[in-house]
Amino acid sequence: EPEVTQTPSHQVTQMGQEVILRCVPISNHLYFYWYRQILGQKVEFLVSFYNNEISEKSEIFDDQFSVERPDGSNFTLKIRSTKLEDSAMYFCASSDRGQGHNEQFFGPGTRLTVL
Amino acid sequence: AQKVTQAQTEISVVEKEDVTLDCVYETRDTTYYLFWYKQPPSGELVFLIRRNSFDEQNEISGRYSWNFQKSTSSFNFTITASQVVDSAVYFCALRGGAGSYQLTFGKGTKLSVIP
Numbered sequence: 422e423p424e425v426t427q428t429p430s431h432q433v434t435q436m437g438q439e440v441i442l443r444c445v446p447i448s449n450h451l452y453f454y455w456y457r458q459i460l461g462q463k464v465e466f467l468v469s470f471y472n473n474e475i476s477e478k479s480e481i482f483d484d485q486f487s488v489e490r491p492d493g494s495n496f497t498l499k500i501r502s503t504k505l506e507d508s509a510m511y512f513c514a515s516s517d518r519g520q521g522h523n524e525q526f527f528g529p530g531t532r533l534t535v536l
Numbered sequence: 537a538q539k540v541t542q543a544q545t546e547i548s549v550v551e552k553e554d555v556t557l558d559c560v561y562e563t564r565d566t567t568y569y570l571f572w573y574k575q576p577p578s579g580e581l582v583f584l585i586r587r588n589s590f591d592e593q594n595e596i597s598g599r600y601s602w603n604f605q606k607s608t609s610s611f612n613f614t615i616t617a618s619q620v621v622d623s624a625v626y627f628c629a630l631r632g633g634a635g636s637y638q639l640t641f642g643k644g645t646k647l648s649v650i651p
Contacts, residue, residue, distance in 0.1 A: 462643070469638065524586050530580060
């Protein structure tokens with residue numbers, strides 16, 4: 422069964438460093454998302470992406486964040502200058518269409534630890 | 537604004553007991569979509585079910601059943617004859633109608649099934 426994959430599974434970085442989290446969505450999906458989950462808290466939406474542009478973003482997704490689809494398979498989240506409060510699990514998701522009834526399938530997550 | 541409330545933070549049951557996880561939502565959209573996701577200890581998010589606002593039929597899938605009550609804005613999840621493998625955090629999520637891509641999650645309910 423096709424699935425969303427994410428690399429790395431765990432990333433440790435120093436405050437102020439740039440990180441890139443990688444995702445490979447399900448191959449025929451057209452809509453891509455990033456969410457984050459601070460330890461023990463709820464999952465929060467960051468951004469959605471379709472047709473090579475951001476379609477929706479939350480207040481969390483400020484200028485420190487960017488997303489890109491550098492090729493036909495990868496979808497990346499970049500954090501330019503990490504802060505301690507960026508430590509969280511980051512989930513990538515994809516759906517085949519953008520309508521509300523289309524479920525989003527999540528990857529296993531990347532745990533980001535900022536020291 | 538969308539909101540999902542899962543009032544039960546943690547629940548413990550003995551194996552084979554039935555358990556119901558509560559979910560109450562708020563939205564101004566006339567069309568919306570409700571979801572349940574399971575997050576086992578390994579951390580990934582597993583899609584369980586989607587329900588459309590215009591379809592109030594309850595659904596049963598094996599030991600799982602869902603009760604959607606539009607009048608009380610609730611979408612409760614029942615596990616019958618619980619098993620140790622059901623131990624996980626369960627998230628209820630809401631997605632609005634046209635133009636909205638993001639899932640709004642509740643804070644989750646941690647279910648522990650004791651052998």
